[in-house]
Amino acid sequence: MISLATATINKKVRANIKACLDEGMIGGGRFIKEFEQKVADYVGVKHAIAVCNGSMADIVALAVLKHLYPNKTEVIVPALTFIAQINAVIINGLTPIFVDVGYDYQMKEPKIIDDTLCVMPANLLGKRCDIQGNIILEDSCEAFGLKPRDMGTYSFYPSHTITTGEGGMIVTDNDKYAELARTIKNHGRKGNNVLDKFHFNMIGFNGKMSNISAAIGSAVMDDVDEIIKKRKDNVVLMNELTGNDFYSESPHAYPILCDNRDEVLLKLEKNKIEARKLFSCLPTQEKVYKYMGYELGDFQ
Amino acid sequence: MISLATATINKKVRANIKACLDEGMIGGGRFIKEFEQKVADYVGVKHAIAVCNGSMADIVALAVLKHLYPNKTEVIVPALTFIAQINAVIINGLTPIFVDVGYDYQMKEPKIIDDTLCVMPANLLGKRCDIQGNIILEDSCEAFGLKPRDMGTYSFYPSHTITTGEGGMIVTDNDKYAELARTIKNHGRKGNNVLDKFHFNMIGFNGKMSNISAAIGSAVMDDVDEIIKKRKDNVVLMNELTGNDFYSESPHAYPILCDNRDEVLLKLEKNKIEARKLFSCLPTQEKVYKYMGYELGDFQ
Numbered sequence: 001m002i003s004l005a006t007a008t009i010n011k012k013v014r015a016n017i018k019a020c021l022d023e024g025m026i027g028g029g030r031f032i033k034e035f036e037q038k039v040a041d042y043v044g045v046k047h048a049i050a051v052c053n054g055s056m057a058d059i060v061a062l063a064v065l066k067h068l069y070p071n072k073t074e075v076i077v078p079a080l081t082f083i084a085q086i087n088a089v090i091i092n093g094l095t096p097i098f099v100d101v102g103y104d105y106q107m108k109e110p111k112i113i114d115d116t117l118c119v120m121p122a123n124l125l126g127k128r129c130d131i132q133g134n135i136i137l138e139d140s141c142e143a144f145g146l147k148p149r150d151m152g153t154y155s156f157y158p159s160h161t162i163t164t165g166e167g168g169m170i171v172t173d174n175d176k177y178a179e180l181a182r183t184i185k186n187h188g189r190k191g192n193n194v195l196d197k198f199h200f201n202m203i204g205f206n207g208k209m210s211n212i213s214a215a216i217g218s219a220v221m222d223d224v225d226e227i228i229k230k231r232k233d234n235v236v237l238m239n240e241l242t243g244n245d246f247y248s249e250s251p252h253a254y255p256i257l258c259d260n261r262d263e264v265l266l267k268l269e270k271n272k273i274e275a276r277k278l279f280s281c282l283p284t285q286e287k288v289y290k291y292m293g294y295e296l297g298d299f300q
Numbered sequence: 301m302i303s304l305a306t307a308t309i310n311k312k313v314r315a316n317i318k319a320c321l322d323e324g325m326i327g328g329g330r331f332i333k334e335f336e337q338k339v340a341d342y343v344g345v346k347h348a349i350a351v352c353n354g355s356m357a358d359i360v361a362l363a364v365l366k367h368l369y370p371n372k373t374e375v376i377v378p379a380l381t382f383i384a385q386i387n388a389v390i391i392n393g394l395t396p397i398f399v400d401v402g403y404d405y406q407m408k409e410p411k412i413i414d415d416t417l418c419v420m421p422a423n424l425l426g427k428r429c430d431i432q433g434n435i436i437l438e439d440s441c442e443a444f445g446l447k448p449r450d451m452g453t454y455s456f457y458p459s460h461t462i463t464t465g466e467g468g469m470i471v472t473d474n475d476k477y478a479e480l481a482r483t484i485k486n487h488g489r490k491g492n493n494v495l496d497k498f499h500f501n502m503i504g505f506n507g508k509m510s511n512i513s514a515a516i517g518s519a520v521m522d523d524v525d526e527i528i529k530k531r532k533d534n535v536v537l538m539n540e541l542t543g544n545d546f547y548s549e550s551p552h553a554y555p556i557l558c559d560n561r562d563e564v565l566l567k568l569e570k571n572k573i574e575a576r577k578l579f580s581c582l583p584t585q586e587k588v589y590k591y592m593g594y595e596l597g598d599f600q
Binding site: 005006007009013014017021022024025026027028052053054055056082083084087090091093157158163164165166187188194195197198199200201202203204205206208209210211212213216262265266269275276277278279280285286287288 | 305306307309313314317321324325326327328352353354355356382383384387390391393457458463464465466487488494495497498499500501502503504505506508509510511512513516562565566569575576577578579580585586587588
């Protein structure tokens, strides 16, 4: 099977994991900060906060904004994206406002209103979605390395650019966002000293990444340029083979538009080539949203 | 430092992790099912569903019940427990109803009403909380191995009975609960075949445990009897040293009541012995709950 997902298991991955095991540090540990620092340096941001997966990165990032702007309730999202992005809005008790996506995989310009907490584009397929808004929270789960304007989220799931198995990260230059994200992903904990450790200032999640996952991530970061170059080379090759001219800053997958999609998917599977739908149109195809009473807008 | 947390790193842990790396399977993989099966067999339940941490186990278990009984909105919880249990209620948009805890660390009998979705005791310190209710969802994050009446949750955080770094599990004999939990922890995904994979029947979370974490868990399960025996021996020793007669089915920590708690905590820390508060009284000490508009009840 030619898989959509591959994991980079270099020598450093094995050495780092051995260190976790030898030191008996598989929960918290030194690799978390190391991985965060490498990602912050690579992206060129002040703060990188490791979390347990990309969905949790979205959940925590939205919880940060909700905490700062409790009266703003709406989050503008693309109609075509992975459902975890929308679920992160709903889990925070916020309302998703769907905006259509063009044939360039980019969310169209949204209408900002007083209730808008933030605009949350998805940098689908590693392509930056250039969009305006009050606060831009970029779901870059498919676009590792893109520097966000205000705040961004990455996923390290096996099908993404680099993988830690399960894992995610929030990146931002904003000190307040970063401080709140660190608190919220740690149950809302007040502090780590012995008297504060079981006091909590806000509602939080367990969004922590384990030291083992971070040990993998930190090791893989040493090869990140090579990994992204390989992905870019594959896009060039696919463009040659298909005659298309797809371009992406940090390639995730290669998109092909076709009328007989399901037929093609089954044929590829039969030939042991993994492929998938991009996503579904969430407001129309996912019945769960129809029943939740949101204004879903006019989509096909 | 004598730590509250230790990780069991046996030879099997190293062998299992090597297998994950050699097979390139660090996200999904065969150890997840293997770990689940070992836990199900050990506990004596039909279903065990691995998740990314104990907080997520609570979140997903409550989401299962909420899905089945959408008109029931209240969850009865102890006033003294880890805050993640209460946050799991709130994250699901449900209302926590706090019930006091006695000097035996057990939640007192609650009043069940029509709106009660479930009673959610915590088996604090590994002691079973024997309580009545319509549906009992047992937070056994501190009580690995206790078989729940209806549904239970475990945590594999380093301070708990066995650890996978970060990790959790839901256990139940109920087929419907198990099926829903598997869907909800996987984003609400409809199915895994190529045409269904990006369709979703319900709101879900990314609650997935990685193959690496499961590889650790599966290996540690081979030593679980020995680990729990050691904990029980330590309780006997502490009873001898303190003159108390604490008993717990699956010991987590040894509790000591004292008036000058904070002084003792700081003294122990100075002598490099890690200790902690049990928890705080959530409805009175955690300001965040005061401001959320819940009926908090009358607690000291």
